[in-house]
Amino acid sequence: MGAQPYYGPDFDLLRRQDPELAQVLLDELERLRGGLQLIASENFTSPAVLAALGSTLTNKYAEGYPGRRYYGGCEVVDRAERIATERARRLFGADHANVQPHSGASANLAAYAALLQPGDTMLAMALSHGGHLTHGSKVNFSGRWFDVVSYGVRRDTELVDYDEVRDLALRHQPKVIVCGATSYPRLLDYAVFRGIADEVGAWLMADIAHPAGLMAAGVVPSAVPYADVVTFTTHKTLRGPRGGGILCTEELAARVDRAVFPFVQGGPLMHAVAAKAVAFGEALRPEFAAYARRVVANARALCDALAAADMRPVSGGTDTHLALIDLRGLGVSGAEAERRCAAAGITLNRNAIPYDPEPPAVTSGLRVGTPCVTTQGMGPEELKEVGTLVAEAVRNPGGAGDVRERVTALLTIHRPYLSEY
Numbered sequence: 541m542g543a544q545p546y547y548g549p550d551f552d553l554l555r556r557q558d559p560e561l562a563q564v565l566l567d568e569l570e571r572l573r574g575g576l577q578l579i580a581s582e583n584f585t586s587p588a589v590l591a592a593l594g595s596t597l598t599n600k601y602a603e604g605y606p607g608r609r610y611y612g613g614c615e616v617v618d619r620a621e622r623i624a625t626e627r628a629r630r631l632f633g634a635d636h637a638n639v640q641p642h643s644g645a646s647a648n649l650a651a652y653a654a655l656l657q658p659g660d661t662m663l664a665m666a667l668s669h670g671g672h673l674t675h676g677s678k679v680n681f682s683g684r685w686f687d688v689v690s691y692g693v694r695r696d697t698e699l700v701d702y703d704e705v706r707d708l709a710l711r712h713q714p715k716v717i718v719c720g721a722t723s724y725p726r727l728l729d730y731a732v733f734r735g736i737a738d739e740v741g742a743w744l745m746a747d748i749a750h751p752a753g754l755m756a757a758g759v760v761p762s763a764v765p766y767a768d769v770v771t772f773t774t775h776k777t778l779r780g781p782r783g784g785g786i787l788c789t790e791e792l793a794a795r796v797d798r799a800v801f802p803f804v805q806g807g808p809l810m811h812a813v814a815a816k817a818v819a820f821g822e823a824l825r826p827e828f829a830a831y832a833r834r835v836v837a838n839a840r841a842l843c844d845a846l847a848a849a850d851m852r853p854v855s856g857g858t859d860t861h862l863a864l865i866d867l868r869g870l871g872v873s874g875a876e877a878e879r880r881c882a883a884a885g886i887t888l889n890r891n892a893i894p895y896d897p898e899p900p901a902v903t904s905g906l907r908v909g910t911p912c913v914t915t916q917g918m919g920p921e922e923l924k925e926v927g928t929l930v931a932e933a934v935r936n937p938g939g940a941g942d943v944r945e946r947v948t949a950l951l952t953i954h955r956p957y958l959s960e961y
């Protein structure tokens with residue numbers, strides 16, 4: 541008998557009680573098992589994480605922190621939060637951890653609330669060069685409530701221009717400097733950012749939403765020793781439930797905790813906190829370090845295969861879990877390439893490249909990442925084939941059926957949710 545797919549806790553019960561919604565869960569499972577998932581910010585949690593998410597801890601109101609809640613009956617969920625906090629501190633070598641933020645955006649909002657007042661100046665990477673909405677985009681609270689100065693990458697190297705960061709910091713005297721990105725394939729030099737922050741007397745905040753799992757595993761240099769505050773997500777390379785977290789120095793612990801609750805959030809999602817604890821526990825194991833090493837090796841293999849097919853990697857390659865591909869040489873927009881890949885069973889996202897002439901809804905680029913395919917057991921050899929398949933799907937939309945068959949062949953061997961991790 542072959543391995544049985546894992547449908548989530550008590551799927552049969554849900555199917556009996558609410559077949560309509562059960563079908564949605566089933567269809568989503570089939571969608572993700574039936575195609576290649578190359579979205580750099582996604583991953584497949586373990587069944588143990590899903591079990592914690594589907595638990596009765598979702599019922600509990602627990603505003604406050606362990607031992608000082610505003611509701612009775614919190615003695616059990618307190619244990620979950622203490623375990624999560626302790627594991628997060630150990631995983632990242634941080635003085636203090638807050639595991640309550642509902643998301644990376646909530647974590648950033650709380651971090652700003654801990655360090656800034658409305659109208660204060662912050663310096664962060666432009667969204668159009670790889671930053672994040674919450675790093676000062678005009679359509680986000682960060683761009684509306686703060687005086688935002690943005691830095692970017694150099695046109696020639698497509699790498700962060702540290703001279704520009706320093707010049708802007710000296711000129712604008714920001715109260716916070718933010719380092720971190722969502723589509724920057726290279727490592728950031730946190731020591732240089734620390735030096736600039738010290739020179740102008742700014743707080744240094746690192747948003748490690750993307751590489752958190754790689755840093756936890758020690759596969760890329762950590763921002764934790766350098767930054768005053770580190771925000772992260774738990775669902776990307778870290779492979780936990782959807783959520784956020786904050787690490788900080790002892791000096792800022794009380795300010796960060798007050799910023800998360802009661803300033804930004806009310807009751808924490810205790811089932812999510814418990815699931816974060818499970819994921820941190822998994823990430824503390826040696827197998828996770830091996831996984832994270834493979835994520836990076838796989839991203840390199842994928843990037844090389846795309847480059848060999850004339851799909852130019854921005855900055856010439858990758859040091860992380862993701863690559864950003866400039867499609868201008870092919871004359872295909874990011875939006876069109878995303879559609880062509882979808883038709884061939886490959887899920888990825890269009891993405892602006894630095895100095896992109898196209899608007900954000902169209903773009904000239906694609907972002908690809910390897911957290912999901914690595915979790916389902918693929919290695920560099922398979923990622924070479926994945927690169928070839930992406931290139932063929934983008935270059936030859938008429939051949940989508942053929943590409944889809946080859947995707948299916950790969951997935952026959954490597955399927956998510958067929959076994960425990």
Ligand code: DSN
Nearest residue numbers: 580581644672722723
């Ligand atoms: N949307 C996330 C990403 O895909 O990188 C960031 O919030």
